[in-house]
Amino acid sequence: MMTLKVNGHDHQVDADPDTPLLYVLRDDLKLNAAKFGCGLGQCGSCTVIVDGKAVLSCVTPLVLLEGKKVTTLEGLGTIETPAPIQRAFIEEQAAQCGYCIAGIMMRAQALLQRNSKPTDAEIRAELELNLCRCGTHMRILRAVRRASQLMRTADASPSQRRTP
């Protein structure tokens, strides 16, 4: 048993210490967003945020996460009250099949948390690790730029933060 902090809540997890975080999130905590894509750290579908950094959960064993804060897409907002990045992806209709999207959004979120106004080149460089097969890249880039705007606006006027 170990304690894993995910989306602000402590969870008692009964899994082998070598279990990749991805399987704990999906199988033990029943979270959907982080996806199995390759299990090899090559595609980014499993990306989550650990202590503010984008991490490939499919190659990160549970044992390394003691005392760390894990955030998944579910932790950012909900379908009723989406977070700025979720609003941005909806407003830009930045998905086709959408299987890669949760991972891409988490990497973009980590970028925007440390750099609220990234250049286009910085966004592209950051997303280099993530694959999209449907060819939705143009919209994804637009959505990240829009998320950057929305997050800055939200910071400026906290009263509107909950507006979906």
Place this chain on the structure above:
Amino acid sequence: MSTVVLNRRSVLAGGGALILSFSLRDSFAQDQAAPAAAPPPGSLKGAPYLDSWIRIDADGGITVFTGKAEIGQGFKTACQQIAAEELEVPFASLKLVTADTARTANEGYTSGSNSMKDSGTAVQHAAAQVRALLLAEAARRLELPFENLKTENGAVIAPDGRRLGYGELVAGEMLHVQAQARSMLRDPAAYRIMGQSIPRVDIPAKVTGGPAYVQDMRLPGMLHARVVRPPGYGAELIECDTAAIEKMPGVTKVMRDGNFLAVVAAKEYQAVKAMWALSSAAKWRETAKLPKQDNLPDVLTKLPSRDETIFQNNNPAAASARTIEATYTRPYQAHGSIGPSCAVAQLRDDTVTVWTHTQGVYPDRAGIAEILRVPPARVRVIHVEGSGCYGHNGADDAAADAALIARALPGVPVRVQWMREQEHAWEPFGPAMVTKLKASLDNSGAISDWNFEVWSNTHSMRPGGAGSMLAAQHMAQPFALPAPRPIPLPEGGGDRNAIPIYKFPNAKVVHHFIPEMPLRISALRALGAYHNVFSIESFIDELATAAGADPVEFRLKHLDDRRGRDVIEKAAGEFGWRKGQKAPPDRGYGFGFARYKNLAAYCAVASEVEVNRQSGRPRLMRAVAAVDSGQVVNPDGLINQIEGAILQSMSWTLYESVAFDDKRITSIDWQTYPILRFDAVPERVDVHIINRPGQPFLGSGETGQGPAAASIANAIADATGKRLRDLPLTRKRIKDAIDA
């Protein structure tokens, strides 16, 4: 009560159609003429009863049924828009049920850019005819002329304000009547829902972690399974001691049936670990039978083929002044779904239910029933979204895997997901192809003679037959692979888009259909059209260069099709294409055009590519597309499809080829099968729609791939002065061509 219902049923079942044809005769008179015996449109042909498509509950709740599936192309949203428009109800008021053998019509596969044409058309006409029946019923009850009534918000409204809800009007079997050939369709000029970029219904769940995919299913008591595939085609299991694996934590079952191996465990990662252990325990005998990858075009063209001249016209008067020829090749290419294939299955009460991201629930049911040796009625196949498939990937195989494993564990739901290496090695690839072109120019610089030959396998080995599924091939009592068949024209398979849309005085097109399949292949998005359009549109540029003509002007000179000319002119105009233009140093402009299948949507793409002369690295800087897909239902959805086509095609065209040695597929992950990454994404992609109000839906999922490929190849040729004819147009090939 039952007597009343029976009376209503007998009256309405017989009379519904009559009411319609008498009451609506005047309205129909304005509609397009249809012969009396014409079948109803779209998929209504195969499933003519209106209540196969639309059901209305007594409380007014409306459910729309489609046999097609959402595969990331936005079909659910578009289909719902069509139904809402023709029923005159709010978009959000409808429920939509997609492909499910227990609930929806058999519409075959969700493929070929046919969903809008088949199912969108069926839903449109079914909705219009349901609305007409409701109007007719209201007219009868209110004793008012049909023409005086209108529909609004799910109700029929009389001039005096009396209102009858759809739910009140529908009774008994009123909608259990056969569709007619013609419908009182709404006037496109009055559309309120069709033609709007309504946000996709599936995206909010996908961006908030909602359960959106079959991968996300968690049934009570569900176990996790993994399969172990052979190391290569035809490998045989000679030894496998499973004793240690059966004792591993969480493992509930180790299955072996011939060369089919699987493990089942309580938790997913336990299943993965058991799979690795089983994989290590399995000893295989492999056979070296794959062809030489670097010699593939030669191998293909030397395989036995069935040759057919699929197009020929002759005009001896046309004189040829000079002739050029060229050979184009395409390697095997992968679907490369980001999420490996997955399925959930459960055997309960003698029925196996399979949740799968297959493109064809009914064909899958047939295949699975055959494998399980049960009647199809004992299998229910329900589509649940998966990762984008782009054709026949591992979805059907995973469905068969799940069904076989679930049968061995009665009552227990079993979830199977493939590993990345399995998807890459075992999916059926897009077939390798070779095209040989030869054409002549007359003294005026026009094409006087055109010869096109294409060598290809079939482009569909989809189930239907059990033998199409991997598990069935690997079982101790295997099912034979069905004999490959070419997909007939006019849609075609290897010869899809092989017949030129341009008008040439002399033309001959030969399809060399190759039955033997050295690698496992099936349908990859656009089928043969991708390579055929790449070949034709590259060669058109070679001829334009030989004629000293502008590529766009040269295309228009040989094209009569008005709508084709319109998309070419639109794309060229929006791109800023000018005759005699010259790109900046190390950049080039290119153009490509096709009408998908020569019968579906039109698409033209203009590109600007930059080539690094030192490294050879190509970069698509911007692309401008124009598309005519008939009546547009969701403009943003259409744009999303064309943007995706351009970027996916760019990835195929610049980077992708399946690698193999004499025994195994060796491109088994994203390192060994690289695809487009964000650093190579263009600066801009613009898509311009030419809407055709009231014209048939032409689909859009596969219209852009061929034109995009040719456009990029032509831009590389413009930038470098070198013509590359072997896909993919890699950095190394470009560098070698520059240095040659």
